[in-house]
Amino acid sequence: MVRATAADMQIRAFAVTGAGIVETARRAHDSSPVVTAALGRLLMAGVMMGSTLKSESDLLTLTVAGDGPAGNICVTAGCDGNVKGYADNPQAINPPRYDHKLDVGGIVGNGTLRVIKDMGLKEPYVGQVALITGEIAEDITYYYATSEQIPSSVALGVLMNKDNTVKRAGGFMIQLMPGAGDEVISKLEERLKEISSITALLDEGLTPEDILDRLLGDMGLAITEKDECRFYCNCSKDRFAAGLVSLGKKELKSLLDEGKSIEVGCHFCGKKYEYSVGEIQALYDRAVR
Numbered sequence: 001m002v003r004a005t006a007a008d009m010q011i012r013a014f015a016v017t018g019a020g021i022v023e024t025a026r027r028a029h030d031s032s033p034v035v036t037a038a039l040g041r042l043l044m045a046g047v048m049m050g051s052t053l054k055s056e057s058d059l060l061t062l063t064v065a066g067d068g069p070a071g072n073i074c075v076t077a078g079c080d081g082n083v084k085g086y087a088d089n090p091q092a093i094n095p096p097r098y099d100h101k102l103d104v105g106g107i108v109g110n111g112t113l114r115v116i117k118d119m120g121l122k123e124p125y126v127g128q129v130a131l132i133t134g135e136i137a138e139d140i141t142y143y144y145a146t147s148e149q150i151p152s153s154v155a156l157g158v159l160m161n162k163d164n165t166v167k168r169a170g171g172f173m174i175q176l177m178p179g180a181g182d183e184v185i186s187k188l189e190e191r192l193k194e195i196s197s198i199t200a201l202l203d204e205g206l207t208p209e210d211i212l213d214r215l216l217g218d219m220g221l222a223i224t225e226k227d228e229c230r231f232y233c234n235c236s237k238d239r240f241a242a243g244l245v246s247l248g249k250k251e252l253k254s255l256l257d258e259g260k261s262i263e264v265g266c267h268f269c270g271k272k273y274e275y276s277v278g279e280i281q282a283l284y285d286r287a288v289r
Helices: 018-028 033-050 106-108 137-147 184-195 198-205 208-216 237-244 249-258 279-287
Strands: 002-006 011-017 058-064 072-077 081-086 109-116 126-129 152-160 166-176 222-224 264-266 272-277
Touching: 002 208, 011 033, 011 208, 018 033, 018 081, 018 166, 018 249, 033 058, 033 072, 033 106, 033 137, 033 152, 033 166, 072 264, 081 208, 109 137, 126 137, 137 152, 152 198, 166 184, 166 198, 166 208, 166 264, 184 208, 208 222, 237 279, 249 279, 272 279
Parallel strands: none
Antiparallel strands: 002 011, 002 222, 011 166, 058 072, 058 109, 072 081, 109 126, 152 166, 264 272
């Protein structure tokens, strides 16, 4: 992922390519092509939006809560390029659109986009908007316009291979800074009209730098940061153990009375952790101290 400025810092820009991230998510969740496309778009958005956080401990959470077959789609990201995500119903499918493309809007449905920024303050920042199309990019554009008052153009895309693995994934986010001049705005609008689609740019094999150069190359483009990004989940058996302890002694006693091991799984990466009866007993003992 790269960050950049243009037009004497009147424009802030981001671009990302992350087929490996989306393919990792697809394998972890065994997701259908259309859910992979929806989740992949939100993962790419998470990488770019997460990069605006200030501290390594800050956390961004994006939740698309639609009434479509996919259910809720959730992504979390930090400023370090780490991102993870899941869909409630990863195997959901629906008919393609009239143009034979994956119907992401249909699999998402109507609902809300929620953006939570946990920056270590007493209360996290929470912004919520209605989904405009369910296609993800337009919804994030609308979020920035209404909740943060930042005029933005967001494009996100995922291309699938015929064997349903991920071929390309990525996107860009162009934002106007306060005080941007009319000439800059008009030129940017014209340039965006010239871009047929983000998937076309991705299919050319363009790098994030190439994408921004195509958009802003003659507007004083300056790349300010370049970061590796990856699908990363920090779950562990110890973390889940702490969660089990937080259930309280009554719930743990109930698990103990069943007299058998239990298995818990991570929503984000699909890893599973097993706890023997002895381990459950130890967690119960912690809970009653």
